Amino acid sequence: MTMNEKKKNESTRTTQQLKKLAQEIRVNIVDCIGSIGVGHIGGCLSIADVLAVLYGKHMRINPSDPQLDGRDRLVCSKGHAGPAIYSALAAKGYFDKAELKTLNKGGTKLPSHCDMNKTIGVDMTTGSLGQGLSCAVGMAIGSKIRNDGSYIYAIVGDGESQEGQIWEAAMLAAHKKLDNLIVFTDYNHMQIDGTIEEINDIAPLDKKWSAFGFRVFSIDGHDVDAIDATISRAKKSTAKPIMIILNTIKGKGISFVEGAKVGCHSMPLSAEQCELAKKEILAQAII
Amino acid sequence: MKYQMLKDMLMRDIYVDFIREQIKSGDKVVALEADLAKCSGMIALQKEFPDRVINTGIAEQNMASVAAGLAAYGFIPFIHSFGPFVTRRICDQIMISICYAKQNVKIIGSDPGITAELNGGTHMPFEDIGVLRSIPDILIYEPTDNVEFKKILPQILAHVGPVYVRMYRKVPPSVYDENKDETFNLFKAKVIREGSDVTIIASGIMVAESLEAAKMLEAINISAEVIASPIIKPLDTETIIKSLKKTKAAVTAENHNVCGGLRSAVSEVIVENYPVPLRCVGVKEKFGEVGKQAYLKTAFSLNAIDIMSAAKEVLTNK
Numbered sequence: 366m367t368m369n370e371k372k373k374n375e376s377t378r379t380t381q382q383l384k385k386l387a388q389e390i391r392v393n394i395v396d397c398i399g400s401i402g403v404g405h406i407g408g409c410l411s412i413a414d415v416l417a418v419l420y421g422k423h424m425r426i427n428p429s430d431p432q433l434d435g436r437d438r439l440v441c442s443k444g445h446a447g448p449a450i451y452s453a454l455a456a457k458g459y460f461d462k463a464e465l466k467t468l469n470k471g472g473t474k475l476p477s478h479c480d481m482n483k484t485i486g487v488d489m490t491t492g493s494l495g496q497g498l499s500c501a502v503g504m505a506i507g508s509k510i511r512n513d514g515s516y517i518y519a520i521v522g523d524g525e526s527q528e529g530q531i532w533e534a535a536m537l538a539a540h541k542k543l544d545n546l547i548v549f550t551d552y553n554h555m556q557i558d559g560t561i562e563e564i565n566d567i568a569p570l571d572k573k574w575s576a577f578g579f580r581v582f583s584i585d586g587h588d589v590d591a592i593d594a595t596i597s598r599a600k601k602s603t604a605k606p607i608m609i610i611l612n613t614i615k616g617k618g619i620s621f622v623e624g625a626k627v628g629c630h631s632m633p634l635s636a637e638q639c640e641l642a643k644k645e646i647l648a649q650a651i652i
Numbered sequence: 653m654k655y656q657m658l659k660d661m662l663m664r665d666i667y668v669d670f671i672r673e674q675i676k677s678g679d680k681v682v683a684l685e686a687d688l689a690k691c692s693g694m695i696a697l698q699k700e701f702p703d704r705v706i707n708t709g710i711a712e713q714n715m716a717s718v719a720a721g722l723a724a725y726g727f728i729p730f731i732h733s734f735g736p737f738v739t740r741r742i743c744d745q746i747m748i749s750i751c752y753a754k755q756n757v758k759i760i761g762s763d764p765g766i767t768a769e770l771n772g773g774t775h776m777p778f779e780d781i782g783v784l785r786s787i788p789d790i791l792i793y794e795p796t797d798n799v800e801f802k803k804i805l806p807q808i809l810a811h812v813g814p815v816y817v818r819m820y821r822k823v824p825p826s827v828y829d830e831n832k833d834e835t836f837n838l839f840k841a842k843v844i845r846e847g848s849d850v851t852i853i854a855s856g857i858m859v860a861e862s863l864e865a866a867k868m869l870e871a872i873n874i875s876a877e878v879i880a881s882p883i884i885k886p887l888d889t890e891t892i893i894k895s896l897k898k899t900k901a902a903v904t905a906e907n908h909n910v911c912g913g914l915r916s917a918v919s920e921v922i923v924e925n926y927p928v929p930l931r932c933v934g935v936k937e938k939f940g941e942v943g944k945q946a947y948l949k950t951a952f953s954l955n956a957i958d959i960m961s962a963a964k965e966v967l968t969n970k
Contacts, residue, residue: 440721481724482754489724490753493744496717500749503721503729510682510703510727530745533714540709 379422383589384651386456387417391618391646393452393465397475399639400466404477406622407615407629409449411553411586412520415611416453418592419518428458431486435513438488438504442497442531443522443551444478445631450487451475459486495528497521498548502534505546505606516600519548524556526567532577538606539578546606547599548579551586553615555627574608586611618646658798659826663819666798667760668693670805671730675704681809682722684708684731686715691821692732692762712737716745716757723755728809734768735761735777735818743783750814751787757814764794764818764856765907766948768940776940777818782912784816785885792885793838794818794856799828800836800882807838818856825860827880841888843895847877850901850963853892855881855914858905858933858954865905865959876963887917893925901966902930905959910934929969931962 366374390413398404420426424437441450448468455462460474467473474483478492489504491497501519508515521531538546550570554561561567574581580602584591592611599607616622616629619642625632634642658666674681675697687710689695698705708715712733719729731738738761739746750757761780763769768776784790793808793815795801801819808815827844828834836842844859845866854862859880866876877895881888896902902922906914915932922928935952949955 480753489721490748493748495713496720496745496749499714499717499745500721500724500753502714503718503723504725505721506706506718507722507725507727511725530713530717533708533711534718537708537711537714537718 379593380590381651383417383421383593386421387414387589388646388649388651389456390416390449390452392643393455393462394448395634395639395642395646397448397452397465397468399634399636401469402635403631403633404448404468405445405631406634407555407632408443408522408551408553409446410617410619410622411613411615412446412449412551413618414587414589415520415549415592416449418589418596420453420457422593423596424518425515428486431459435511435515437516437518440489440491440497440501440504440517440519441479442491442501442519443494443525444491444497446520447475447477447479450479451484454484454486494522494525495530498531498534501546501548502538502543505538505543506541508545509543515545517546519546521548521550523550523552523554523561523567526550526570527565535574535577535579542604543606544603547596548606548608550608550610551613552610553613555615555630557627557630559627570610578605579608580605581608581610583610583612586613587617618649620645658802658830660823661798662693662822663795663798663801663824664693664762664821666802667805667819668697672697674809675701680726680728682706682727682729684715684719684729686710686712686733686737688733694732712742713745716742717749719757720749720753720755723757724753728756728758730758730760732760732762734771734775735764735780736775739777739780739816740783746784746790746814747787751789755814756812758808759814759816760819761816762819762821764820765935766940766945766952766954767820767822767857767907769945769948770942772942773940778909778935778940779912780818781884781908782916785912785917789813790885791815791883794882794884795820795824796856796859796880796882797824797827799830799834803836804838804882811838820857825857827859827863839883839886839888841879841881841883841891843877843891844880845876845878847875847899849875849899850903850967851877851879851895851899852903852905852959852963853879853881853914853918854905855884856907858907861954861956862905862959864956865963868956868960869963874963874967881914884914884917887921889921889925892918892921896922896926896928900928901970902928903959903962903966904930904932904934906934907954908934910936929966931966933958933962
């Protein structure tokens, strides 16, 4: 085998591993939300691929030492995607998968919205939209003061981007030249009351972030290779924070959830539907 | 350099000196400002320690959540703005990013109540205590004077959890003698004058007014006990109830709306523990307005004479 062939083989293996992890995260999401029969499934499924790339490859973390100093951190600013984060954490071994089925049950460690004091591996409490990105900016400033070389990742919702605080955070991140801050927008074009375009359009999103001083990428949010390559490029960027716009489909991977359109923000899931959903996810060929 | 008596210092300088000491001696404290570093005096430190003093510009919501992120990273952030902008304006950020997330952030709100003077109604917080008092875990502290504030600041830092401080910026009325070795406990109220007929419970600039009222009452043979209650949440129930068991009548005095502030806190404690008649001095369901302190004290009935009247009145209900 030539060097090039070796490299190609390695990269194919990485792709397969990341796709497999994304698949596992989606199955976990179904188990997690299915256990209580209702939840924010749409916006969880739309970020499964980026979570697979972050937890599967890029984040400097150690599941057996979740509070590791100088670790990379992820703030899920769209806090209602908690079940997606839990699904990734369980896949990485932060806690037992059986725990996923305690979602939203009284006394659970897995509440609908992310809570750093309840869930091992969750880096910030979120749920009141707009605040998480500011928290991530605070962490990125903290990392710069400590000079520990860590990266702070944040995922914001497209609907969440209607919050003024997102743009306050953006302005400060660029002003402070936080090139250790990598932000993703889950651009699935849907919010509770309708499409983003119907309710309060955020377009042109790339130009907005660019004008706010970010280096902007816009990619297919379900293409693990594209996400992987873009994060790698982002890490080489200096003096500017990064915005990676993930063009996504709300409910991605389960056809009846995708088909529910704006209705999939939070929707009921019966036991039969869960079985169907998992079959569909697992039927996706990994190539 | 000539030594400056504490009582002659601007209260803000005590705050800034404390932060300077912490930045120099440790790696945890950071200070955040939202374009009022000139007003707090923090501007000098911002130039001295650009990494540790972070100015977010006029974006208080962002400042609060950025501070929470810094706290999650292991820092102890102190955030400052004028009282209303660091409380009611960012109530949800305080609630979620800071308190619910259990982040160790200290909140400094300057110019409490009528001390906002010429900035007027928009900048004059009469509701900040009320807004924050229903949030679990947060401490609410209003310094009595410079001597106390200087000794309490290290305790605020040592306390793990959010603390809101209603900080006067200028030279406050002096209550304690700095040459006496007075000790203070963040969680305790203090009997600063003993009496037997009525207990006056006061905070902030109203403590000095209460002492003056007690003297006036003495002249008409009414013996007033005065309690300085800088800690409004959690209220020092023990000290207050102990005094009321002796005097059996209460007057509260505060530079805040009586609805939601010290009067409310004291009433709750009295009703549950030892019901006695109570009258209050404070802002009574009014918005702020512009003016110098002397005018505002009269406009909102916050003078010693108002405390005296309330004490006389409450005695008739005993």
